[in-house]
Amino acid sequence: MTWLEGALTSLALCWRIERRDGVTIGLTAHDRDLTIGGLVYRAAPGMTPSAILRGASLDADSMDVTGALSSTAIGEADLLAGRWDGARVHVFATDWTAPGETVTLGEGVIGSVETEGQMLTAELKGVAAALERPVVEETSPECRAELGDRRCRMAMAGRRRFATVTGIEGAVLTLDATEPLANCYGGGRLRWFGGANSGIEEGVARSDGATVTLRRPPRFDSPGRIELIEGCDKSLATCAARFGNAANFRGEPYLPGTDLLTRYPGG
Template structure:
């Protein structure tokens, strides 16, 4: 016969958050009045952090919750939220017995969705695992490739298509680099990840490239100092011509470039 269940005093229950950013940074916060060490991570006291009611259902509806907090912690700054450092970060919300330093119950987990800033605080929406059920099951046909360059379906090796470069000068969205691109338009539709300066850890989309310059889809959120280190990953315009000619990967092209579109219905002889 098993023993009696352990009794937990409600007066020793505290809420905790573990937030893991996409760049590998992880922080812990707690609503308790002092720092707690849970699973080897220090959870800093943040009394302003409060979750909404956690609603869970047995159906297939997506479970969501909101977490509101004050921008008083050095770990979560308004500038970083606006810059997108916390976009897509994974959050775990759980209750602990602060007297014993042990977890009591898991309350919610999911990636950060929309973030709203207001009156010196922020509200972040968390989507539960069931939210993935809302995604389309079948892909739609398209003339362009539906794979992402370098993923399991594309199979193009990116090891030789990643390069570290330094910024010589920056003017808005345009960066001048210390190295020229290997082929014309190599970085268009690719990615730039900052490894130095105030933008470190931020990843941005490259809209176009030419010679020793790249044009980002958006200007860097923070000032760029000369010599800042970034990693550039080549991009693809998802056309069959580029897939076959530049990457030699037509066998893995995930599109239907020769499938007639709805414009076929409007055609007429000699049109």
């Protein structure tokens, strides 16, 4: 790469950020916009990375990116709403006089995000961060699978329904449709498809008729179209009676715990 060997370098740092909902943006520390691979990298001169440490060990690579919040790129409201949680980031350098050829500096996903005033600090976790997770599961009386995943194997085709939110009062949403079963969506998920909350996923604490109570109030007080996904309380009784799926239950409800020695007859 001859542009790295010259007496006067023309380096420009760039970030390609891909959200989980498919939205992709490009940012560059250069003072002018750059177009690379058909994506326009908007000028964000205040975006600067911390020291990038790369090695052959199994230690997790990490890096912090600090810069000014921009309402046209990454806004504080979207950060607090969780739209950028888990977004994939590719950090590279290019020649700003002839953008195209790049040198990869790091890649990973966005971890913790902090905001202070109009300044943003985001942690970038490298691929090796996955090695810090436990290699085996711990035992638990409740099921460790998620309803409908590859371990649960429950078909979800008829357990997803669309509805419209007609009212919001704190964490309680009023819908234009009633649930098919009592507390059908408790422990499930809700996805927004309209309004200011569009693209955000929420956890459902419980449901009752035409109302749904979220685990926390929605980020924006804006009714809209939603998708409701049934939930499960992860007990063996519910797995067997409601879903008929006890064969795939991923828990140990009858395994003695550490309190076995302290039990007494009738206790």
